[in-house]
Amino acid sequence: MAPRKKTTLSKEEIAKKKSEQAKRRLEKIKNDPVLLAEYKEKERLKYLKKKEKGQRKCVKDMTPREHRKARKNWIAYSSDYRKKQKIQENTDKYANQNTPPSSEDEIIAEVPLLNKEREAEARRRSIVQRKKRNSILKRKDLLIENLKKKLASEQQKNRRLKQRMIKKKKAVTPKSKILEMAEDPNQKAELIKKALFGEVIQKQILDTKNTTK
Known part of the structure; x- marks a missing residue:
């Protein structure tokens, strides 16, 4: 038996496949309250880390140029989201109009009620993460x-x-030294001694000068 040949996918097909897998994972998380609480907490921690590194800025911290750029991106994202929502609504409307009415024998799937224990576990984990x-x-x-x-x-x-x-x-200088001593209350006595000594020396010099004349 000849071995099967591996089918090579294009980049667009690979990207589409990854996108579908991500959507299925997210849908599974949304249907489980415990996984949903963990997912929200992880996303919150990611946001805080990016905010600490400066990768996410509040509007008040942005420069006018950064604010204009961010606003332009927000408008583009909102426009794309509205277009996708419109396409989805038209697709659902077309499918409902062209689908024959269901018979009485068909079983209508009921949405299961959320388990109280799982909700309590989700709340507990959320509280623990918040405390951390x-x-x-x-x-x-x-x-x-x-x-x-x-x-x-x-x-x-x-x-x-x-x-x-x-x-x-x-x-x-003698003047600066005297001023420094005058500012220090502990050196007042020394300052008085020096002043008296200076007066005595000055008087002796004057007396000597007068006698020599």
Whole structure:
């Protein structure tokens, strides 16, 4: 028996096949409350990660140019969605008009009721995921607060160091030294001694000058 030849699909057929598979998976998730809750939580976490990386921006954080570009994309997406919805409505309408009425023997499929236990499990998982996310955000806020405190402390140290360097660069003169001593309350006694000593020296110089004349 000859082996079967593998049929090669074109890029369009492969893309169409993947799209149909994705639709079936999404439909399966929507029909299961537990899977739906997990899917929503995953999508929410993806959005938060993209927002942290700057891949998703709020309107208030956008520049005017980015806002115009985003608005243009929104209009295009909305237009495509409305066109697809219109095509789907026309297709359903045509199918209903050209389908013969169903016989009484046909069994009408009933939509199954959601299981309460599965709903409770979905809510529980959603709460757990929300708590984890809030815990991560709290840890990040605490880390940011600690970094801000460290930064403020380093800035204060730098300011003090600059002030010391400026003081060292200033030329030390008798006048500047006296002013510096006057600002320090612990050196008042020393300042008085130096002032008295200066007056005595000045008087001696004047007396010596007068006697030499």
